Amino acid sequence: MAEDSIIETRDLTKEFSGFTAVSGVNLRIRRNTIHALIGPNGAGKTTCFNLITGFLRPTRGQVLYDGRDITALPPAEVARLGMVRSFQISAVFGKLSVLDNVIVALQRKHGLSFQFWRPSSVLNVFIAQAQSLIDDVGLSDYAGIPAGELSYGRKRALEIATTLALDPPMILLDEPMAGMGAEDTSKITDLIRTVAKNRTILMVEHNLSVVADLSDTITVLEGGQVLAEGPYDQVSTNPAVIDAYMGGAHG
Amino acid sequence: MQLSRQTLFTLALLLIGLVLPHFVYPVFLMKGLCFALFASAFDLLLGHVGLLSFGHAMFFGFAGYVTAHAAREWALSPELSILLGVLTATLLGLVTGWLAIRRQGIYFAMVTLALAQMMYFVAVEAPFTHGEDGIQGVPRGLLFGLIPLNDPLAIYYTVLAIFVLGLALIHRVVQSPFGQVLKAIRDNEPRAISLGYRVDQYKLLAFVLSAGISGLAGSVKALVFQLASLTDVHWHASGEVVLMTLLGGGGTLFGPTLGAFVVVIIQNSLAEAGSWVTIIQGAIFVLCVLAFRRGIVGTLSPWFAKIGIKV
Structure with a gap:
């Protein structure tokens, strides 16, 4: 069971002076799949990213990478293990x-x-x-x-090229399509699909058609907790998700 | 042989440096060169790593004290005295850098200022620095046992050679594989971390190099003026080097040098004006920050770039 997953979080929790951004999140990212984290603003998606990659320390809980506990590792060391992330604001x-x-x-x-x-x-x-x-x-x-x-879309493409230069087995993308036009979006979508052939990708993304198109598994976060998890068809028909995230307007 | 414009430009500057002491008072030029090297070393951090140190006078001034002490009390040769000064500044840089790089932005500046103030206090109180009097009458001695540095031109060309080597070293650091990582850290530190760079180690090495070269400038200045005094460890000196660098243009090859000479010229030509010097300096600083954010050389650099010269 554990062999199949490249990242596993156990009871991952982050509190910021009284406010709980992430609460008891158990994630399992299967190797060589594309896994999307979605949820409304403030659901704790980016905080999850920061916790997994060592940019933030969790208040409680564990992060395992390839079965190894990396909870206390500094971010540069996490990257050296082969887990490279991007940022919401394009990082060039x-x-x-x-x-x-x-x-x-x-x-x-x-x-x-x-x-x-x-x-x-x-x-x-x-x-x-x-x-x-x-x-x-x-x-x-x-x-x-x-x-x-460079234009925004090209910066994103460069970011991916830079990430691929390290040939990491695990890539985390924080809102790769944010602020992008339709043309760039489809280019980057294709690029991610190509890149994902022998890699694992965890991404935060608001563009649901991209998420539907790319993801093998989707985890919906709300209020720092996992609301639902599964393939797109299953998650998108989940009444709790429709109610909380899509505000009933889906369809 | 076809020389590039860059090479010709550099040779022209060097030629100016070689003939200038025949027209201008050499001690004044040497003062300019010492501050130019100091500002260039400071800019290694500010312009290329994005770290604003507000305590660089401690490296400049303390290296001067150690060199002056070694030359006067221990009668060491000028090259050994300078070497000891540089080593002192390098070690101080290691300790200061190790403490300061854990913080960013204004906190980094404050940590360096606080440590520099501690070292200023040491300079005021320690017996070997002679407090308010400073270390006076420092012998210049014989360089490598051969060159009498009491000769005005001999010491001038020695200082010029040290300056050129120092600037060349800084240029090499900036244009090295290490320098590329520094620029990456300056442009986007979290991204550099996410690529697996242990950025603190790079910042520390840059800090130590900057401190060591600042120390070289301070050591040479102590021999030129035959004096090490509190002026060079005072926070005013730390502030002046910021002014010189920003005025000339941070992150450029020759900007800090130009800025240093402009400030030294202002100080010299307005020497009689007393406290007006600081007021004029302040006004220039404000003007510079408001109107020429990239400094003189930074503002001119696109124009030079068009004719194939990197300044």
């Missing part, structure tokens, strides 16, 4: 070029990163690999421009 290094953004991720595993006495041209060995990652997300024409100047 704005003044670095698109290519350099990807190279920063590639160089991490190669032990070069403390070498302040060597010229950055030693990083040229990563250019080909970075270029092919950029090509994969459709940013070939933008390799040289500062990432901060």
Whole structure:
């Protein structure tokens, strides 16, 4: 049973001075699936993300990754285990070029990163690999421009390329479609589907058609607690979910 | 041989540095160079990691004390005296950095200020610094046992060489694999963490390098003026280096240098005006922050970039 899941949370709880953002959440994310967390604003989705990735410490409860307790690990160490997250606000290094953004991720595993006495041209060995990652997300024409100047959708694509540079088995995406037009949304949807072939993805997303389209499993959070869980068809017909989340307007 | 415009530009600046002491009082130029190196070292943190230290005078000033003491009391050679000053600043940087990088933004600045104030108190009270008098009459000595630094041009070219090497080192740090990670941390720290970077270690190394090079500037200044005094450990010096860097342009190669020279020129030409100097400096600072947020060099850099020169 445990072998099948890559992430498991047990009684995960986070209290902020009297306010309980996440309360007794038990999640099981099965390996090589796309799992979506949905719920109204303030349901605790992003807090869950922060707890799982070590950016916040839970008040109670445990996070297991590959069966290992990672509850107390600092976020950089969690990332080093192969769990890489994105952020709600697109996370690129704005003044670095698109290519350099990807190279920063590639160089991490190669032990070069403390070498302040060597010229950055030693990083040229990563250019080909970075270029092919950029090509994969459709940013070939933008390799040289500062990432901060990209459109929103392209920043998201770059973020995915940067994440893939680390080749992590587990990716967490926080609202990948937020603020995106229809065209970008369908591009990123395709990209996520491709990326997910041999990876596990946990995502927070408000766009329900994207969630329906991509997810194997959906967990609905409300008030910091799990309201329902299952495949889209099952969850979307759950009366409690319709009532609480979709406000009865679904259909 | 085809030289790039960048190379020509750098060579031109170097040439100016080489001939200038024949036209301008060398001690004044050396003061400018010491502060220019100090500001460039400070900008390694502010411009490239996004950390505002408000205590950098402790590295600058204390290195000066140690160098002055070593040269005067222990009669060590200038190169060894400078080396001891740099080591002191580096160690101080290690301790200060280790404590300060745990905090961000204003709290980081406050921790560095508090520690610098403690070191200022040490400088006031410790016997070896001679309190208000400072360490006076520091012998310049013979560099490598050969070059008599009492010769105005000999010491000028020594200071110029140290400045050029120091600036080259900073430039290399910025343009290294390590520098790329620093810029990533500056642009988006949570993202750098989520890529698996232990950002505190990078910040600490940057802090130690910045402190060490600030110490180099302070040590050289002590030999130039043959004096180590409270002025250089006072928080005013920590503030001045912020002014120099922002005025010239943080995150640029030559901005802190230009800013340092502008401030030193203002101080010199208005020396008789007394306390008006600080008022004028304050006004310039306000103007700069309001109108030229990227500093002089930062504002000019797009223009230079068009002709293929990175400033």
